[in-house]
Amino acid sequence: MDIYKEQLQRLFDAGLAYYAFETPKELGEERKKARAEKRAYRYNRASLELSPETVEQNLKEGKPHVVRFKVPEGGALTVTDCVVGEVTVARTEVDDFVIFKGDGFPTFHFAVIVDDALMNVTHVLRGQEHLNNTFKHILLQEALGFEQPTYAHISLIFNPDGSKMSKRDKDKTLRKFVRENNVESAPESCVSEDAWATWQASKDNQLSTDDATKLALALGVELPEINVDDFKQAGYMPEVLLNYLCLLGWSPGNDVEQFDADFLVEKFSLDRIVKSPAKFDRAKLLAFNLDALQKLSQEEFESKLLAWCQEYAPAFASIENFSLFASANHERSKTFRDATVTSSFLVKDDEAIAWPESKPLKKALLKGEVSGLSRMPAIIEAFGQLETWNAESIDSCLNALAEELADGNLGKVAQPVRIAVAGGPVSPPIGDTLVLLGKESTLCRLTRCHDFFASACDA
RNA sequence: GGUCCCAUCGUCUAGCCAGGUCAGGACACCAGGUUUUCAUCCUGGGAACAGGGGUUCGAAUCCCCUUGGGAUCACCA
Numbered sequence: 001m002d003i004y005k006e007q008l009q010r011l012f013d014a015g016l017a018y019y020a021f022e023t024p025k026e027l028g029e030e031r032k033k034a035r036a037e038k039r040a041y042r043y044n045r046a047s048l049e050l051s052p053e054t055v056e057q058n059l060k061e062g063k064p065h066v067v068r069f070k071v072p073e074g075g076a077l078t079v080t081d082c083v084v085g086e087v088t089v090a091r092t093e094v095d096d097f098v099i100f101k102g103d104g105f106p107t108f109h110f111a112v113i114v115d116d117a118l119m120n121v122t123h124v125l126r127g128q129e130h131l132n133n134t135f136k137h138i139l140l141q142e143a144l145g146f147e148q149p150t151y152a153h154i155s156l157i158f159n160p161d162g163s164k165m166s167k168r169d170k171d172k173t174l175r176k177f178v179r180e181n182n183v184e185s186a187p188e189s190c191v192s193e194d195a196w197a198t199w200q201a202s203k204d205n206q207l208s209t210d211d212a213t214k215l216a217l218a219l220g221v222e223l224p225e226i227n228v229d230d231f232k233q234a235g236y237m238p239e240v241l242l243n244y245l246c247l248l249g250w251s252p253g254n255d256v257e258q259f260d261a262d263f264l265v266e267k268f269s270l271d272r273i274v275k276s277p278a279k280f281d282r283a284k285l286l287a288f289n290l291d292a293l294q295k296l297s298q299e300e301f302e303s304k305l306l307a308w309c310q311e312y313a314p315a316f317a318s319i320e321n322f323s324l325f326a327s328a329n330h331e332r333s334k335t336f337r338d339a340t341v342t343s344s345f346l347v348k349d350d351e352a353i354a355w356p357e358s359k360p361l362k363k364a365l366l367k368g369e370v371s372g373l374s375r376m377p378a379i380i381e382a383f384g385q386l387e388t389w390n391a392e393s394i395d396s397c398l399n400a401l402a403e404e405l406a407d408g409n410l411g412k413v414a415q416p417v418r419i420a421v422a423g424g425p426v427s428p429p430i431g432d433t434l435v436l437l438g439k440e441s442t443l444c445r446l447t448r449c450h451d452f453f454a455s456a457c458d459a
Numbered sequence: 460g461g462u463c464c465c466a467u468c469g470u471c472u473a474g475c476c477a478g479g480u481c482a483g484g485a486c487a488c489c490a491g492g493u494u495u496u497c498a499u500c501c502u503g504g505g506a507a508c509a510g511g512g513g514u515u516c517g518a519a520u521c522c523c524c525u526u527g528g529g530a531u532c533a534c535c536a
């Protein structure tokens with residue numbers, strides 16, 4: 001704080017700063033008027049006209065005030081930006097902006113210039129929304145005699161619909177849902193009444209991250225992934241996200257798209273940054289993640305998957321034969337989460353498996369000249385007699401059954417089994433699935449499934 | 460509205476600065492194929508220089524205009 005004050009004093013000494021006493025209300029009206037007259041709003045420098053005595057007097061009376069920067073006379077202003085190139089603007093476009101607020105703290109513009117200069121910052125990379133601010137910054141640097149850092153303004157990232165991708169998107173998603181479904185109040189025990197009321201009062205009041213997450217869960221709303229941690233939780237690898245993000249606005253050329261951090265460190269250069277904004281394409285990120293997962297060795301995949309499960313899906317982390325769980329899912333997962341989604345039946349109780357009707361289910365169990373269901377007893381019987389319970393023995397047992405019951409068509413016996421144990425048509429390869437489940441659970445589920453449909457058919 | 464920025468397949472982009480190959484790749488999409496499900500995997504396909512003027516023997520590339528998109532205009536950072 002003392003440092004800011006000290007720098008401010010230098011500006012006063014040079015006659016480049018002055019006190020202003022207008023209230024926010026007054027300024028707001030000025031602004032409105034300017035807008036109505038279709039011209040840009042400029043501060044009118046009224047306080048600059050005040051005599052030193054009046055200023056002194058006002059200060060003594062404790063009149064609320066700010067400190068403004070006095071934009072010096074001169075020609076056009078030019079910023080040289082590494083990405084955008086030279087940008088020139090008329091000096092009159094820059095307002096006598098506030099550098100110290102009514103509360104006695106410096107504004108962002110002032111603080112950032114002092115901070116950067118005193119910390120010897122050489123490169124400023126930031127979003128393109130700051131491009132216009134840069135003029136204020138170079139004016140301040142000139143006034144304080146600071147060296148100008150190298151600027152690079154990076155284009156923004158958009159959602160597929162063209163809107164700016166922002167951390168506010170979660171809030172927007174929730175609001176939309178609440179509005180469209182006429183949700184009057186927060187579901188029990190997730191957001192306090194007060195918080196809800198504040199939130200609903202204005203769209204400028206965002207819910208806390210915690211509350212937002214709880215509310216989304218309670219309402220069953222899918223929040224978009226925005227924060228880095230959201231992507232981690234969704235099962236993406238951090239290095240893939242980095243890779244993809246870099247590609248949104250930069251490329252090494254030579255048709256190279258997938259690379260690691262080392263490559264980036266070596267090849268990255270500001271002059272290859274693309275000027276135009278990019279849309280965030282989740283499908284491509286997903287494809288990149290798949291490629292990266294497939295490149296991992298069995299061991300790497302297993303340890304990374306385990307780490308992910310421990311953090312986000314503990315039920316899976318405690319799977320007995322985790323190694324098999326990992327290998328069975330390696331090839332077919334696009335994200336770490338995929339493995340847990342398509343294998344959710346593994347962590348359910350046998351009694352919790354249900355068989356909601358669906359096309360593939362009907363096809364596998366109920367349709368055909370000889371239905372899958374009718375083969376079930378023979379399958380249960382054969383499995384019951386299996387002494388060793390591993391992928392090889394199960395597969396060969398299944399093959400034999402296929403030969404015997406379905407002209408060697410393995411799908412005709414494997415698919416009913418899959419549905420019976422998983423409750424749906426999707427699972428890892430059947431041998432691995434059954435080993436993971438264990439003989440007891442497998443038989444239990446097969447029997448339950450058979451009974452369930454047998455009684456349903458009778459009725 | 461003022462000011463500033465941007466513009467190549469649906470999407471991300473290479474090519475542009477130092478005009479001259481069928482405008483290249485990736486994702487997505489479509490069609491085949493492999494596979495016990497899902498996914499993976501393999502092969503093939505369609506797909507773009509926003510529009511109009513210039514400059515030039517020649518323009519995606521240089522210049523101008525139009526159109527479209529975006530940012531910003533705070534006692535927020």
